[in-house]
Amino acid sequence: MKKGKIVGAAMLGAVVVMWGGVSCVSMKKYRETQTRALRCETGSATLRAENEQLREQRAALEAQYQTLDSTHYAEGLTNAELRTLLKERTRILTEVRTLLGEALRDFDSEGLTVSERGGMIYVSVDEKLLFELGKAEVSPAGERAVMKVGEVLARNPAIRIMVEGHTDNLPYRSKEGDQIIDNWDLSVHRATAVVRILLRNRGIAPKRVTAAGRSQYVPLVGGTDPKARAQNRRTEIILTPDMDRLSELLERAGRMTDATR
Numbered sequence: 001m002k003k004g005k006i007v008g009a010a011m012l013g014a015v016v017v018m019w020g021g022v023s024c025v026s027m028k029k030y031r032e033t034q035t036r037a038l039r040c041e042t043g044s045a046t047l048r049a050e051n052e053q054l055r056e057q058r059a060a061l062e063a064q065y066q067t068l069d070s071t072h073y074a075e076g077l078t079n080a081e082l083r084t085l086l087k088e089r090t091r092i093l094t095e096v097r098t099l100l101g102e103a104l105r106d107f108d109s110e111g112l113t114v115s116e117r118g119g120m121i122y123v124s125v126d127e128k129l130l131f132e133l134g135k136a137e138v139s140p141a142g143e144r145a146v147m148k149v150g151e152v153l154a155r156n157p158a159i160r161i162m163v164e165g166h167t168d169n170l171p172y173r174s175k176e177g178d179q180i181i182d183n184w185d186l187s188v189h190r191a192t193a194v195v196r197i198l199l200r201n202r203g204i205a206p207k208r209v210t211a212a213g214r215s216q217y218v219p220l221v222g223g224t225d226p227k228a229r230a231q232n233r234r235t236e237i238i239l240t241p242d243m244d245r246l247s248e249l250l251e252r253a254g255r256m257t258d259a260t261r
Contacts, residue, residue, distance in 0.1 A: 089119070089241045096156050096239060097121050103148045112145055120240050123149055127233035134172065136180065136189035138197060146197040149237055154203025161198065161209045162238040165190035168229035169216040188213030194235055 093116065100114045100123060111126025127133070130142035138146065153159055165187035174181045180189055191211040198204055219232040 092156065092158055092241050093119070093121060093239075096152060096159060099152045099155075100149065103152050104145065107145050107148075110141065110145075120238055123237040123239070125235045125237070127230070127235075130194070130235055131190060134186070136186060136193050138193050143197055146194055146237075147200070150198045150201040150204060153198070153208075153239070154201045157203075157205070157208070158242045159208070160240045160242055161204070162240070163191045163194045163198070163209070163211050164218075164236045164238060165194075165211075165213045166218060166220075166232060166234050166236065167216050168232045169219070169224065170229065183215040184213055186213075187215050190235055194237070198237075 097114060097116060100121070104112055104114060104123070107129065111129045113122075113124050115122050115124070125142065125145065129145060130138055132139070153161060167183040167187050172180060172182050172186050180186050188211065191213055195209055195211045198209060199206055216232070219228075220234070221228045221231050223229075
C-alpha cells in the first residue's frame with residue numbers, strides 16, 4: 001500500500017513538473033508572439049502613415065504636372081503668336097522703309113536719310129533742310145519733306161511716331177521776349193513744329209505721335225568742330241510698329257510663369 005502511494009505521488013509530481021515546464025514554455029512563446037504582434041501592428045501603422053504620405057506626394061506631383069503641362073501648352077500658343085507678330089512687325093518695317101525710300105528719293109542729297117536700327121526706322125533730317133540756325137520755323141523745302149513722310153505714315157496706321165529734336169553743344173543765345181531760352185527749348189520747339197506738319201494729314205491720329213526734345217545730349221558724333229556740330233543738329237522721326245498686342249502677350253506669359261513658382 002505504501003509502495004503504491006509512493007509510486008502515485010511520484011507520478012503526480014512528474015505530471016506537475018511536466019505541466020509546469022509546459023506552462024513556462026507556453027508563456028514564453030506567448031510573450032514572444034505578443035511582442036511580434038505588437039511590432040507588426042506598430043510596423044503596420046508606420047507603413048500606413050508612410051503610404052498616406054506617398055499618396056499625398058503623388059497627388060501634389062500630379063497637380064504640378066498638370067499645371068506645368070497646361071502652362072507649357074499655353075506658352076506654346078503664346079510663342080506661336082509671338083512669332084506671327086514678329087514676322088508681321090518685320091514685314092511692316094520693311095514695307096514702310098521701302099515706301100519712305102521711294103517717297104524721299106528727291107531729298108537724298110539734301111541731308112535726309114532713312115535707316116533701320118534696333119527694330120525701328122529712323123528718318124533723320126539735317127538742320128539745313130528744316131530750319132535756319134537757331135530757329136524753330138520749318139522751311140518750305142523741309143515742309144515738303146515732312147509732308148511726304150506723312151503720306152507714307154497715313155497709309156500705315158500700325159506705326160507709332162516719335163519726333164525728336166537735337167541740337168549741338170553751343171549754348172542758345174536768347175533775346176529779350178524770346179520764347180526759346182536754351183537748347184532744351186529749341187529742341188522741343190523744333191520737334192513740335194514737325195509734329196504739327198505731320199498732323200495736317202488727317203490720316204495720322206494724334207495719339208500715334210509724340211514730340212520730344214533731346215537738346216545736345218544725344219549727339220551722333222563726338223567733337224566740337226563745325227562739321228561735327230552740323231551733324232548733331234538734326235530732327236529724327238522714329239517709327240515703331242504698334243507693340244500693344246506683343247506687350248499683352250508678354251504680360252500674359254509673365255503671369256503664367258509667376259503662377260507656377
